[in-house]
Amino acid sequence: MRIPASLVGYRSFAATEHAVNLPDYPFTPNRFDRGNGLQLSYLDEGKGETVVMVHGNPTWSYYYRKLVLALRGEYRCIVPDHIGMGLSDKPDDSRYHYTLDSRIDDLDRLLAHLDVGQGVTLVVHDWGGLIGLNWALRHPQQVRRLIVLNTAGFTMPDGKTLPWQLALGRHTRLGALLIRGLNAFAGGAAWLAVKKPMSRAVRRAYLSPYNNWANRISTLRFVQDIPLSAADPAWASVAGLGAALSQFADRPALLCWGMGDFVFDHTCLRDFRRAWPQAEVHEYSDAGHYVLEDAADRIISAVQDFLRRHPLNR
Secondary structure, rough: OOOOOOHOOOOOOOOOOOOOOOOOOOOOOOOEEEEEEEEEEEEOOOOOOEEEEEEOOOOOHHHHHHHHHOOOEEEEEEEEEEOOOOOOOOOOOOOOOOOOHHHHHHHHHHHHHHOOOOOOEEEEEHHHHHHHHHHHOOOOHHEEEEEEEOOOOOOOOOOOOOOOOHHHHHHHHHHHHHHHOOOHHHHHHHOOOOOOOOOOHHHHHHHOOOOOOOOHHHHHHHHOOOOOOOOOOOOOHHHHHHHHHHOOOOOOOOEEEEEOOOOOOHHHHHHHHHHHOOOOOEEEEEOOOHHHHOHHHHHHHHHHHHHHHHHOOO
């Protein structure tokens, strides 16, 4: 798909003379005013039971494109781009507070606006786990099935340290300069988060929203928001989520994990399995953090089978 500049607003990546080529993304994004005049872009594809897909950093709704294409014939697929990401507006700090709680509030407002009802299947990846699952804690009666891909739902496990690549961006001016000046975070992820190299066109599609200093603000703010202690703004929401996740142990859950992920690794998967002992688990030894890139066909098949075996009318 080629996204025209008219679809994208404040500090948007498409505000150039040329449209951006997005392979396997034949969708027409929608716009939602999340407040303060800021427009959040989202996909709303298909009809049927609602499947909400929540991305992380530095991805955007493009990450879920193949899953949406596979499901939209039978399900309603809702996929937001967080503010500062993808096709959504990219304001500076004076217009938006780039914190986990703001992201949760945004998702809450969007899904209320879209009237998603009582039968939501929640799909999460990366920061999308902390955002989407915290939304689920606010609306547990609406969430009927859970699909989790390489994310976290807890504070940093004991004995685990922040990988140096993230620590550099979180703690140092040099790291911040690399992320905003050279697109090092999104650019590095396009190579390091997969085990099977992306095509040049797909890699460019992932990076296209973050084409200048202003448009890279959110990729940096997400890194700076990583909670390491109770003094950090996101800590309370993450710690509260970890303490409460077991309340979803009565829901069908599917965990699909790229075992080559050096951030959301086997320790994160272990913690989800402890919270949800009923969960169905698929491990992919040949997949990295972008597990839906490395193992798309296998995950799509697993998701379709999981949804069929756990109908909502049961």
